[in-house]
Amino acid sequence: MVTIPQILFTQAAGQPQRLAIQDGDWSLSYEDLAKHVKLAGGVMASKGLKKGDRFAIWAPNCAEWIIIALAGQALGAIMVTLNTRYKGAEAADILRRSKCKMLFTVSGFLGHDYPAMLSDEKLSDLQDVIVIKSGETRVAYDEFIDKHVLPLNQSVPEDNDISDIIFTSGTTGAPKGAMTTHGQNAQVFQSFTDAIGMTAEDRYLVVNPFFHSFGYKAGWLSCLIKGAAIFPLAVYNPKTVLEQIERDKISVMPGAPTIFQTLLAHSDLKAHDISSLRVATTGATTIPVDLIRRMHEDLGIDNVYSAYGLTESSGVVSLCQKGDDFETIATTCGRALPGTEIRIVDDAGRDVDEGEEGEIWVKGFNVMQGYLDDEQATKDAITHDGWLKTGDIGTQDADGYIKVTDRKKDMVIVGGFNCYPAEVEKALLQHPAISDVAVIGIADDRLGEVPQAHIVIKSELTAEAVIAWSREHMANYKVPRSIIFHDTLPRNASGKIQKYLLKA
Secondary structure (H helix, E strand, O other): OOOHHHHHHHHHHHOOOOEEEEEOOEEEEHHHHHHHHHHHHHHHHHOOOOOOOEEEEEOOOOHHHHHHHHHHHHOOOEEEEOOOOOOHHHHHHHHHHHOOOEEEEEEEEOOEEHHHHOOOOOOOOOOEEEEEEEOOEOHHHHHHOOOOOOOOOOOOOOOOOEEEEEEEEOOOOOEEEEEEEHHHHHHHHHHHHHHHOOOOOOEEEEOOOOOOHHHHHHHHHHHHHHOOEEEEOOOOOHHHHHHHHHHHOOOEOOOOHHHHHHHHHOOOHHHOOOOOOOEEEEOOOOOOHHHHHHHHHOOOOOEEEEEEOOHHHOOOOEEOOOOOOHHHHHHOOOEEOOOOEEEEEOOOOOEOOOOOOEEEEEEOOOOOOEEOOOHHHHHHHEOOOOOEEEEEEEEEOOOOOEEEEEOOOOOEEEOOEEEOHHHHHHHHOOOOOEEEEEEEEEEEOOOEEEEEEEEEEOOOOOHHHHHHHHHHHOOHHHOOOEEEEOOOOOEOOOOOEOHHHHHO
C-alpha cells in the first residue's frame, strides 16, 4: 500500500537528515518535515477534520502549504486546491462545490487578504478559516501548531482513497472537480520521475504553483518520491531565480516556456553560474525549436523534456525521452507515460491512420476516478472501458510520439495558465452595460496568448472601463487584454457564436 503521506514517512525513516524543504531561511530535513506533518495533523484532528472530509488550501508556494497538505491527507481528508489569483467569488464557488470543512490560507501575499475576500460569501459547510502564513514570518503557523495537542501517530488513508480534488473548467464554464487517489498519484509520479531521471541528490526549484498538478504532483510530490530537496518559489522573478539557481545549486526546474524565455532574455544571465541545472520539463504551448536549443546551449541544461497532460490524467499523459533531438522535444509531446496507452480516434471513436488527426484518448493508472458530484460529466469524459477523452486534437507517429495540433475547444493558455473563455464570458455578462460577449485567444509575445473580448453593449462603455472592471472581478490571467465592440456577434442557424469569424 502506498499513500502520499506514507511516502514522506518512509523517506523520514530511511534518510532522516537529508534536506526535504528549503523555504527562505527555513530548512527542514525529512525527519523535521514528518514531525511537522504529525503535529499539524494532530491539530487538524482536534478541530474535527477526519477521513473523507474536504479541506482547501489557498496560498502561494511555501513550506506551510506542503505541511498542511500532507497533514490533512494523513488524516484521510481530501485536499482541494485554490488558485492564488482567484477573486473571492471564484474561490467561494469552489469551496461550496466541494463542501470544504476547513480552509487554510494566508494574508499579505502580494497585497491580498484572502480571508477578507470571502467575508461576503455564504459558505455553509466551511467551519474554520485558518491563516497559516502572514507576510514573511512563521508567527501564524507557530500559533496554529498547538503544542498541547497530541501529534498524529499514524497515517489512516489507503491507496485507493481519494487524495485530492483539483478543479478544472470545461467549455461550459462550470468548474469540475477531478478526483484522483493516493495510489495512482504515487504510481504516476514514480513513473514520471524515473523517466526524467530524478534522484535523491536533486535540488528542485518549484516555480509552478502548488495549486496546479505541475507544481504539486510533478513538483513537491515528485521530490518526496525520490527523496530530493524542495525549494518552493512563491513569486517568479528572473533575476532572483538566476541568483537562487547559483546560490542553492538548483538541478531541476520545470516551467512553462515563458519562464525559460525570460531567463534567456535577462541581461544578467552570463553573470550567474547556473551550471548545476541538469533537468527541465516544459509544455503548455507550442514551443519554438530554437528555445529548446538555447535551453541546452545557453542555459546549459543537460536534459530538456516536453510533456503533455491534463488534470483529469493526474497531470501526465505523455513526455519526451532522454536523448530526443531538439525538434522532437519542441514539436511533439513525447510518448505515453510508461504503463499507459494513447489512441487517436475519429468522432465515432475509431482509430485513425498513423499521422492523421483525431481526438487524443488515454487509458491507464493516470486516468482520474471521475468528476466530483457529476456523474454525467464523468460518463461523457470516460468511456465504459476506461478511455479518457481529452478533448484535445492530435496525431501520433510510428514511434508513438504525439503532437497536439488543436486544444480543447476555445481554451486559451496565458503564460501557462488554462483560461476558459466561457468562464470569462459568464463573468463579463454580469456587467450591467454588457448584453452579449464572446472571448477568444490572440497571440502575445510574452505570454503566448491572451484573452480578447468581443462585446455588444446596452449603454455607453469604454474598453478601459471593461478591463478595469474585469480586474476587480476575475483572476488576472483571465482579464481580457483588448476589447472589440460590435453591434451584433456572428451566429449560426442554431444561435451559436461563430468564433472563427471573430478570429479572422
